[in-house]
Amino acid sequence: MFVRAAVILETAENTKMVPRTAIVRRSGEDGVFLISDDEETVTWTPVETGIQNATHIAVRAPDIQGKVVTLGQQLLGDGSTVRVVDTGRTHE
Numbered sequence: 001m002f003v004r005a006a007v008i009l010e011t012a013e014n015t016k017m018v019p020r021t022a023i024v025r026r027s028g029e030d031g032v033f034l035i036s037d038d039e040e041t042v043t044w045t046p047v048e049t050g051i052q053n054a055t056h057i058a059v060r061a062p063d064i065q066g067k068v069v070t071l072g073q074q075l076l077g078d079g080s081t082v083r084v085v086d087t088g089r090t091h092e
Helices: none
Strands: 016-019 024-026 029-035 042-046 048-052 056-061
Antiparallel strands (some): 016 056, 024 029, 029 042
């Protein structure tokens, strides 16, 4: 006999998801670099993560808004200057 089963361990609705590559670990905390409204600097923001899949992680707190850095975070610090390059791709 064979059985195919699926187990749902956790679900989340209306949750902000970010690419796994956006999460950075600094000083023992997970966080993201948020791009400022003028797209010239970044702000380090510690986050509480939740459920995840192969490509994205849920951010439980705080309620982050805007764009996050997904590449090159090892070179950044809070307040670093950045240049946003439009690749024509969007993620939701």
